[in-house]
Amino acid sequence: MQNVINSVKGTALGFAGFLTPILKESKFKETGVVTPQEFVIAGDHLVHTCPTWEWARGDESKTKSYLPKNKQYLITKKVPCLRRCKQIENCEVQENIVEDEDGDEGWVETHHLDSSLSPLCGEMSEVSFEDNNSKNENQKNDYDTDNDDDDEGEAVDMDSFVENGFLEDNDSIAVYSEQKREKKLSVSSISDNVIKTRTYDLHITYDKFYQTPRLWLYGYSENQIPLNVEEMYEDVSQDYAKKTVTMEIHPHIPGPQMASIHPCKHADIMKKLIQTVTEGGKDLGVHMYLIIFLKFVQSVIPTIDYDYTQNINL
Incomplete structure (x- = not known):
């Protein structure tokens, strides 16, 4: 009513x-x-x-x-x-x-x-x-600082992979595949922790x-x-x-x-x-x-x- x-x-x-x-x-x-x-x-x-x-x-x-x-x-x-x-x-x-x-x-x-x-x-x-x-800017700076070390574990770019001749090296292919797998697992882990x-x-x-x-x-x-x-x-x-x-x-x-x-x-x-x-x-x-x-x-x-x-x- x-x-x-x-x-x-x-x-x-x-x-x-x-x-x-x-x-x-x-x-x-x-x-x-x-x-x-x-x-x-x-x-x-x-x-x-x-x-x-x-x-x-x-x-x-x-x-x-x-x-x-x-x-x-x-x-x-x-x-x-x-x-x-x-x-x-x-x-x-x-x-x-x-x-x-x-x-x-x-x-x-x-x-x-x-x-x-x-x-x-x-x-x-x-x-x-x-x-x-100013508060938001400080938070942004802290975030940037915390993530300075994240680049080390980043997966190799495909163009760079080809340019460096890694396609000719089976060991390099294995290393690259492992890096990609770890990257995928990392993203999956983050997604699991996101609160819906x-x-x-x-x-x-x-x-x-x-x-x-x-x-x-x-x-x-x-x-x-x-x-x-x-x-x-x-x-x-x-x-x-x-x-x-x-x-x-x-x-x-x-x-x-x-x-x-x-x-x-x-x-x-x-x-x-x-x-x-x-x-x-x-x-x-x-x-x-x-x-x-x-x-x-x-x-x-x-x-x-x-x-x-x-x-x-x-």
Whole structure:
């Protein structure tokens, strides 16, 4: 019954969105909404900050005229999901309740934000954005150092093998064959140790009716078989399953319904974050919208490990 209700609501909102005029004047700081142009600015910053995300064109028949043709929505693929939500239900999680302006509903903000400086848990005096690029670079250097010795065991290139006349030497052929066998066993061993897990493709679209970003997700099993609806709900916090997260038609691509986090609360949450940052004497630019957005929706899908952006202390 809930799915039927959600489907009817989705159809009605789709029609309402069609009639809604395009937001042209910035109201980001006043209401937490963004114009299509501001959505593109925030998207460009996300892609620059986190290259796992990229812009997508979508189906040509579903192109939105108020967005650039090559920047219709954002996508990241094969995001790992190692656990089901029920596996972490009994874990101790630090949470804050972000209350709606009406006071009757709220958003659970989990430990993914710094709890000691959480945006809605008291006074704030500082906003800092820590870039992970230097950390990633150090990890890359460590990786390169660790693998300096791996080249010694690499199999001989076939062209080099022929050029050196090894085809004329049976002993050399035997040595070469052994090297190839060891290489194959090594690759096989690595493959055996790879953890197979569910993965998700995540999309961020611009919702014309709510004038905010909207997150979509589509899951695959450990064997890359598309998950059914109930299986995808296993990776959604039960506080939100079938309520905040519903199955709907993607606005830019044809195909089966996808799970989507409903954007009705996004603007209110962003407005409160902006106000709190401003009270702390700082300024939250619109280019940071999607960075913040990805962090506060993490409470809905806590086991999908998609956030590789900056660490943010508010």
